[in-house]
Amino acid sequence: MGQHSFPAGRARAGRQRAPVLNTPGAAASHQRPRPPRLSIPCSQNRSTPSMTPTPQSALLLNSALDAAHRGWRVHPLRPGAKGSALHGERTCPLTGPCAGGHRKWEDRATTDPDRIRAAWAAGAFNVGIATGPSNLVVVDLDVPKDKSKKDAPCGATSFKALCERAGAPCPTTFTVRTPSGGMHLYFSVPPSMRLSSTAGTLAPHIDTRAWGGNIVAPGSTTPDGAYEVLDDVPLAALPHWLPPLLIEPPKPAAAPAPLLVPEAVTRRAKAALEREVAAVAGTSEGGRNTRLLEGARALGRFVAWGEIPRDVVEEAFQAGGEAAGLSASECRATIHSALTWSIRTCRPRRAA
Incomplete structure (x- = not known):
């Protein structure tokens, strides 16, 4: 990526479509199947289910292992989608990793290769990266979804303007192209920097994924296409001028209302x-x-x-x-x- 422009990248022939899994109990083939609600096994359980992987599931497993090798914590997403495949709070069995209370996907994301192989052996799950625990901030540059607003700047244009305003070049870092034509710019942050995710805080069509955020890893697919590596270069540190723009001013502490406890309470x-x-x-x-x-x-x-x-x-x-x-x-x-x-x-x- 040049100092003042984003990489054009080379488009791959054709957009990949999400596979249709023959999930037991699924509806007709034209409907998207409901994947099983799995939990990432504990690292002590090294047994992996015996299953012949499909080419798509093998590709996604490799994507998950590659992300983990980079130190990024991963968790399975629904096949062909962006939602988590792990159980939610309402369906939590309160056993295994959740024996002490429900643990969210951000807490259960892992870099353990054995746990990853065991999880992806169950199906062709897309790959999610928990950005906060991975010491990542990912800048999501989207494109306007309303095609009637032709003059609306895309996220990449707005981000370039922010760089110019800060007197800094557009950073060169690991970059992923999204199915919509947008880009994910990956940046490293020190463990001591705990930034929250934002939506539109920097500019329209620019979101950031940090703590509390999830990003879809390259190799994953949706009905709109595939997430593809656009610039496979070393990770850059988050530009010094960005954190002040992402930190919300502290809200004044509100005094809690007095407790109104019924007389029937002991x-x-x-x-x-x-x-x-x-x-x-x-x-x-x-x-x-x-x-x-x-x-x-x-x-x-x-x-x-x-x-x-x-x-x-x-x-x-x-x-x-x-x-x-x-x-x-x-x-x-x-x-x-x-x-x-x-x-x-x-x-x-x-x-x-």
């Missing part, structure tokens, strides 16, 4: 709830989610014993978590997972 359950919620609300960045998980687990036994309604506990911890700066969706997922695990595993009241 005194010890009420005291425990007030104590734990206050601790969650006062936790600073870096330990908020863990403290929320611990607090909700501590209250699960009182819910199981009938000393306090579950919805009262959920509402209180939701307010405490958001006051600490966590997003509403992150609070809901953590609280639900923690309470479900605690209620299921707590001892009977007489034995506690």
